[in-house]
Amino acid sequence: MTHVALVGPEIEENLSLRYIASSLAARGHTSDIVAFNGPTDFGPAIARIMETNPAVVGISLAFQWRASDFFAFAVALREAGFRGHVTAGGHFGTFAAREILTDFPEFDSICVQEAEETFATLTDHVGTGRALEGIAGLWLRDAGGTAYSTGHPALPDLATLPWPDRRGEPAACFGHGIAPLVSSRGCYAKCSFCCIAAWHEQSLPGKRYRLRDVDDVAAEMVEMQRTRGIDIFVFHDDNFFVPGHRKNIDRFNALADALERRGIGDFATVVKARPTDVTPAVFEVLKKRLRAIRCYIGIETDADQGLSTLQRWAQSKQNHRAIEVARSLDLYACFNMLLFDPDTTVESIETNLAFMRFAPEFPSNFGRVELYAGTPLLARMAAEGRCRGDYLSWDYTLGDARAERVFQLSMRCFDERNFGVDALANRIMGTRFDIEVFRHFHPDLFRQEWAEEGKALSRAMTLSGADSLERIVRFVKDGGSASAEEALVAEETTKLRAAEDAVRGNARDLARTLLATVKRGKPLTWIGDRVATPLQKAREVA
Ligand code: SF4
Incomplete structure (x- = not known):
C-alpha cells in the first residue's frame, strides 16, 4: 500500500x-x-x-x-x-x-x-x-x-472503471445535495479552439467519444442519492449529447427508465449542449424525463465569420432555434459568447451583440478566444507568427485593428463583471440556479413572479452590457481619439458598476426571500455558483 x-x-x-x-x-x-x-x-x-x-x-x-x-x-x-x-x-x-x-x-x-x-x-x-x-x-x-x-496509454474501459471517490460533504443548494458526474468521455465535434477535442484527437484512430452504459450511470446516481443525499446531478460530460437527435431521445429515455427501475427519488439534472443538439423533441425528454433544470448551450458566436474561425459546425439559425426551444419550454439556459477571436471584425461583434439582445433573459457572459495548448487554432496562429508569450500563456492581437481596439477597451470596462468565481456574471447564474432549484423541488411554495424577477436580473445585466459594448463600438467606428479613451472607459465603467450594484442588491434580496420561504440550506447566490466553470481569460503576457 x-x-x-x-x-x-x-x-x-x-x-x-x-x-x-x-x-x-x-x-x-x-x-x-x-x-x-x-x-x-x-x-x-x-x-x-x-x-x-x-x-x-x-x-x-x-x-x-x-x-x-x-x-x-x-x-x-x-x-x-x-x-x-x-x-x-x-x-x-x-x-x-x-x-x-x-x-x-x-x-x-x-x-x-x-x-x-x-x-x-x-x-x-x-x-x-x-x-x-x-x-x-x-x-x-x-x-x-x-x-x-513512453507511448500512448490504453484508454480506460468506462464499463469497468471504478466510480469516482465521493469523500467529503457535497455542495448543496437549499439543502439539496449537488454532485458532478459524467455519462461519457469525449465529444463528436472538433472546434478549433477546444482542448477537449484536441485531447481526444490524440487517441485517434479510435472513438472520439465513449459512452457509459445508462444502467451504470443510473446506479451511480441512485447510490449517491441514498448515501449522500444528492438530488441535483451535474453532468460534466465533454458533450452530454451524441450525434443524432433520435439517438439522444432514446438514450435519455433509457436513462430515465433505468433511474425509475432503481427507485430514484425526486431529482434534477444540469447538462451542457451544442446548439445543434437542441430540438423541441430532444429537450422535451430532457426536461420532462431527466428533469433538467439548467442547460448550458454552447452558443460561442453567432457571426458567420466566428462560426467559421472556430469551426463550430453550427449555423446562426441553429443558435436562434436553441434559444427559442429553451424559451418555449421555460428551461433555464445560459451561454457564453466568444466575442473576440483572431479574425473578428466590427461587423461580427455587432452580430453577436444582436444575439445577446435576442436572448437577454438568459444569463450570458463574453470574452476572447484563448489559445489553448494542443488546439488547431494555436497551431494556426503559430504558423502565422501571431502568438506572443510562451506555452504557459499565449497572447495575440486580433487581425482587425478596430476589433482589437474594441477588445482592449471593453476588457478594461468588463473585467470585474466577467471574470473569476466572484464576478457578478457568474453570481447571477447562481441566483438563477437558486430559483430553478426552488421551483423544481418546492413547487407548492414557489411563486412565478420569482422566475420573472430572475429573468429581469439577467436582462438588466445583458442589456446594460450590450449598451456599453455598442457605445464602445460606436466610439471606435467614429475614430475616437486615443486621448478620449480614458473618459470613455471611466464613463462606461461607472454605468456598468451602477447597473451591477442594482442587480447585485436585487439578487441578494431575492435569495433572502427564497430562503425565508423554503427555510432550509443556503442559496448559491451567497456561496457562489458551484455548478459552472467561470469564464476564463488568459493571464497578461509581458
Ligand atoms: S462542442 Fe464543445 S466540447 Fe465539443 S469540440 Fe466544440 S467546444 Fe469542444
Whole structure:
C-alpha cells in the first residue's frame, strides 16, 4: 500500500482527481485529496503534504490559466523538503509534457491522457522501487535529462472503471445535495479552439467519444442519492449529447427508465449542449424525463465569420432555434459568447451583440478566444507568427485593428463583471440556479413572479452590457481619439458598476426571500455558483 496526495482545484468535486483516487483504492493504495483553489490554500496544502509525507504527489494541470500556480506549488513543495515522486496530468499537462519536464526539475514525470491506469501503475512501481520506463502513458527524462514519452496509454474501459471517490460533504443548494458526474468521455465535434477535442484527437484512430452504459450511470446516481443525499446531478460530460437527435431521445429515455427501475427519488439534472443538439423533441425528454433544470448551450458566436474561425459546425439559425426551444419550454439556459477571436471584425461583434439582445433573459457572459495548448487554432496562429508569450500563456492581437481596439477597451470596462468565481456574471447564474432549484423541488411554495424577477436580473445585466459594448463600438467606428479613451472607459465603467450594484442588491434580496420561504440550506447566490466553470481569460503576457 502506497500513500498518494492528489492536488488540484476542488471548487466542486474534482472528477479527474476522484476517478484517480478510486482507481488507486482499487489497487490497495490510499490517497488524500488536497484542494488548491486559490492563494489561501497554498500554505495549508503544502503543510498537509509535508505532514502526511506521501510517496507520490499528483498535480492536476487541467487548466492552462492556472498552470503557473501549480508550478509554483511544485517548487514550494521541493523547497519545503519533499523528496517523493511528483507527477502531473490533465489536458494542459498532456500537451505541455515535454516543456514542463524540460523547465521544471521539480516534476519527475507527467501522466498523459486519461490516466487512471497509468497513475495507479506508476504508484505500484514507486511504492515498490521499480523502474517506470515500461509504463505506457508517461513522460520521463532519460539519463541525459531529455524528456521522452513512453507511448500512448490504453484508454480506460468506462464499463469497468471504478466510480469516482465521493469523500467529503457535497455542495448543496437549499439543502439539496449537488454532485458532478459524467455519462461519457469525449465529444463528436472538433472546434478549433477546444482542448477537449484536441485531447481526444490524440487517441485517434479510435472513438472520439465513449459512452457509459445508462444502467451504470443510473446506479451511480441512485447510490449517491441514498448515501449522500444528492438530488441535483451535474453532468460534466465533454458533450452530454451524441450525434443524432433520435439517438439522444432514446438514450435519455433509457436513462430515465433505468433511474425509475432503481427507485430514484425526486431529482434534477444540469447538462451542457451544442446548439445543434437542441430540438423541441430532444429537450422535451430532457426536461420532462431527466428533469433538467439548467442547460448550458454552447452558443460561442453567432457571426458567420466566428462560426467559421472556430469551426463550430453550427449555423446562426441553429443558435436562434436553441434559444427559442429553451424559451418555449421555460428551461433555464445560459451561454457564453466568444466575442473576440483572431479574425473578428466590427461587423461580427455587432452580430453577436444582436444575439445577446435576442436572448437577454438568459444569463450570458463574453470574452476572447484563448489559445489553448494542443488546439488547431494555436497551431494556426503559430504558423502565422501571431502568438506572443510562451506555452504557459499565449497572447495575440486580433487581425482587425478596430476589433482589437474594441477588445482592449471593453476588457478594461468588463473585467470585474466577467471574470473569476466572484464576478457578478457568474453570481447571477447562481441566483438563477437558486430559483430553478426552488421551483423544481418546492413547487407548492414557489411563486412565478420569482422566475420573472430572475429573468429581469439577467436582462438588466445583458442589456446594460450590450449598451456599453455598442457605445464602445460606436466610439471606435467614429475614430475616437486615443486621448478620449480614458473618459470613455471611466464613463462606461461607472454605468456598468451602477447597473451591477442594482442587480447585485436585487439578487441578494431575492435569495433572502427564497430562503425565508423554503427555510432550509443556503442559496448559491451567497456561496457562489458551484455548478459552472467561470469564464476564463488568459493571464497578461509581458
Ligand atoms: S462542442 Fe464543445 S466540447 Fe465539443 S469540440 Fe466544440 S467546444 Fe469542444
